[in-house]
Amino acid sequence: MRPLPNTADGNRPGKRAILAQAFAQELAGAASRVEAALETLLPRESDTAIAAAMRYAVLGPGKRMRAFLTLATSALFAVPQAQAVRAAAAIECLHAYSLIHDDLPCMDDDDLRRGRPTVHVLWDEATAVLAGDALQTLAFGILADPATHPEGAVRAALCAGLARASGAGGMVGGQALDIAAETAATPLSLDEITRLQALKTGALIAFAAEAGGILGLAGTMARRALLGYAQALGLAFQIQDDILDIEGDADAAGKRLRKDDAAGKATFVSLLGLEAARRQAQETVAEAVGWLDAFGAAADPLRRLARFTVERQR
Amino acid sequence: MRPLPNTADGNRPGKRAILAQAFAQELAGAASRVEAALETLLPRESDTAIAAAMRYAVLGPGKRMRAFLTLATSALFAVPQAQAVRAAAAIECLHAYSLIHDDLPCMDDDDLRRGRPTVHVLWDEATAVLAGDALQTLAFGILADPATHPEGAVRAALCAGLARASGAGGMVGGQALDIAAETAATPLSLDEITRLQALKTGALIAFAAEAGGILGLAGTMARRALLGYAQALGLAFQIQDDILDIEGDADAAGKRLRKDDAAGKATFVSLLGLEAARRQAQETVAEAVGWLDAFGAAADPLRRLARFTVERQR
Numbered sequence: 299m300r301p302l303p304n305t306a307d308g309n310r311p312g313k314r315a316i317l318a319q320a321f322a323q324e325l326a327g328a329a330s331r332v333e334a335a336l337e338t339l340l341p342r343e344s345d346t347a348i349a350a351a352m353r354y355a356v357l358g359p360g361k362r363m364r365a366f367l368t369l370a371t372s373a374l375f376a377v378p379q380a381q382a383v384r385a386a387a388a389i390e391c392l393h394a395y396s397l398i399h400d401d402l403p404c405m406d407d408d409d410l411r412r413g414r415p416t417v418h419v420l421w422d423e424a425t426a427v428l429a430g431d432a433l434q435t436l437a438f439g440i441l442a443d444p445a446t447h448p449e450g451a452v453r454a455a456l457c458a459g460l461a462r463a464s465g466a467g468g469m470v471g472g473q474a475l476d477i478a479a480e481t482a483a484t485p486l487s488l489d490e491i492t493r494l495q496a497l498k499t500g501a502l503i504a505f506a507a508e509a510g511g512i513l514g515l516a517g518t519m520a521r522r523a524l525l526g527y528a529q530a531l532g533l534a535f536q537i538q539d540d541i542l543d544i545e546g547d548a549d550a551a552g553k554r555l556r557k558d559d560a561a562g563k564a565t566f567v568s569l570l571g572l573e574a575a576r577r578q579a580q581e582t583v584a585e586a587v588g589w590l591d592a593f594g595a596a597a598d599p600l601r602r603l604a605r606f607t608v609e610r611q612r
Numbered sequence: 613m614r615p616l617p618n619t620a621d622g623n624r625p626g627k628r629a630i631l632a633q634a635f636a637q638e639l640a641g642a643a644s645r646v647e648a649a650l651e652t653l654l655p656r657e658s659d660t661a662i663a664a665a666m667r668y669a670v671l672g673p674g675k676r677m678r679a680f681l682t683l684a685t686s687a688l689f690a691v692p693q694a695q696a697v698r699a700a701a702a703i704e705c706l707h708a709y710s711l712i713h714d715d716l717p718c719m720d721d722d723d724l725r726r727g728r729p730t731v732h733v734l735w736d737e738a739t740a741v742l743a744g745d746a747l748q749t750l751a752f753g754i755l756a757d758p759a760t761h762p763e764g765a766v767r768a769a770l771c772a773g774l775a776r777a778s779g780a781g782g783m784v785g786g787q788a789l790d791i792a793a794e795t796a797a798t799p800l801s802l803d804e805i806t807r808l809q810a811l812k813t814g815a816l817i818a819f820a821a822e823a824g825g826i827l828g829l830a831g832t833m834a835r836r837a838l839l840g841y842a843q844a845l846g847l848a849f850q851i852q853d854d855i856l857d858i859e860g861d862a863d864a865a866g867k868r869l870r871k872d873d874a875a876g877k878a879t880f881v882s883l884l885g886l887e888a889a890r891r892q893a894q895e896t897v898a899e900a901v902g903w904l905d906a907f908g909a910a911a912d913p914l915r916r917l918a919r920f921t922v923e924r925q926r
């Protein structure tokens with residue numbers, strides 16, 4: 299580990315900064331294992347523009363929080379790492395597809411994502427639509443492949459779970475609510491925005507956690523605990539996103555900030571205020587961690603992820 | 613059966629017309645079984661605009677050739693009809709998604725499909741992208757559901773097969789080649805257009821036939837025969853599409869015709885000429901039917917479908 303730089307006030311870094319750097323390295327380690335798998339699962343760069351756009355979107359910088367979740371929950375049930383890494387790679391493909399389509403001019407119309415031009419800016423809209431489409435297909439293809447798990451029922455359960463999380467009753471349903479909110483006469487209420495985010499980002503985060511339980515043939519109680527953890531985690535993640543949108547640094551975030559604020563869109567911060575939103579995020583993380591008691595020390599990576607979720611600066 | 617009207621020249625209808633009407637009824641019967649399943653598999657109309665758009669796209673008029681293929685190949689192996697209908701419904705969802713996205717302004721920019729306004733015209737582009745996305749998800753969700761087959765390995769094989777047919781190495785890859793061809797300096801050659809169509813429409817048609825074999829745990833030889841049949845069928849279907857684009861009736865087709873011709877795009881007709889294209893379609897159908905010998909009379913519906921493919925007027 300590289301020595302930590304001194305902090306701005308000249309003091310040696312505190313315990314919190316040391317833990318944050320250690321977790322950043324843990325996260326990066328999981329990311330690099332999943333990215334190595336994605337390198338071979340994605341079509342070759344030279345095949346077509348679609349293939350190049352798919353690789354650009356999936357292999358670009360990213361926290362890989364969903365992938366980390368799948369690896370960490372898989373580890374609770376001693377799932378072979380090769381299986382966990384494939385499931386994590388599939389979820390990253392699904393997530394990347396949703397980002398490409400969300401960034402389209404007819405949707406959120408974003409030209410910057412993680413500090414780089416979005417796919418439709420670098421290629422064109424047709425390539426962005428098709429690269430997203432093919433990434434969704436690839437996600438299911440990876441999960442359905444016998445290399446992901448020897449038991450067909452497990453592979454099918456992974457496909458069914460990903461479909462539930464991603465479709466009209468999950469992620470796509472949440473994105474539809476989000477777009478509808480932009481033209482609605484009144485801003486969303488706290489209940490409405492909580493439901494929107496539970497669908498738009500929460501459902502896939504929850505599936506990323508459940509995937510470890512599915513691969514590991516976990517019992518009902520364990521799967522219920524993982525789901526409770528992940529639902530709270532997803533909510534905390536979204537509250538922190540809204541906080542960073544207000545007080546964050548656009549360079550660190552790699553995207554335009556204060557866009558929601560400028561558009562008059564309701565966010566957790568606009569509804570609760572900054573201080574109450576911060577408190578809510580902390581309480582939600584505590585709730586997430588509370589679900590992990592039954593797993594003992596084996597769930598420490600999931601506890602660290604929960605804390606990271608609200609301490610991150612981007 | 614309603615009595616057939618006299619033909620234009622005043623004669624009583626011939627054997628060919630009687631057979632054609634009988635097959636049209638057979639096709640409509642299969643379509644209504646699959647549509648009844650889709651009614652309950654699709655989200656409720658009232659849920660969201662996305663749900664309404666999904667239903668509009670899937671439940672609109674259509675030949676349901678892919679659904680017929682799945683039902684007819686399933687019947688060869690005594691697959692319970694409820695299972696075959698679910699697999700057929702999934703494939704129709706996947707097909708409908710591809711049509712919604714292909715019609716988008718950034719792709720083929722079509723405002724009419726099967727005689728009705730396209731989804732992005734009736735709603736908007738964002739709804740069209742999301743409805744297509746959610747239909748792809750739903751297709752995999754249906755196949756992965758235990759109601760489709762009691763064996764997990766069969767459900768996973770269906771998901772894997774659909775992913776192979778639909779992704780960057782199949783349907784989406786073909787659409788990408790098609791879009792690239794529009795701006796290419798030289799029109800495609802016969803080999804190139806054959807490959808393009810094998811990906812763009814052939815791969816999903818082939819999977820629709822294979823699905824019956826997968827559900828029915830068919831042996832390797834039988835599955836190879838179904839694949840050979842379906843690949844030839846898909847090619848014949850596309851040649852006939854190109855013929856109808858030149859000599860068809862826009863009202864009957866329910867879409868703009870002669871668009872490829874106007875755009876200077878290579879088609880089987882532009883490359884072969886009309887007469888040779890007709891011959892090629894007939895020969896390809898004969899090749900398709902040749903693969904069915906081992907199945908005996910049980911494959912008669914598939915033989916009728918092959919003839920219909922090149923005799924249809926829309």
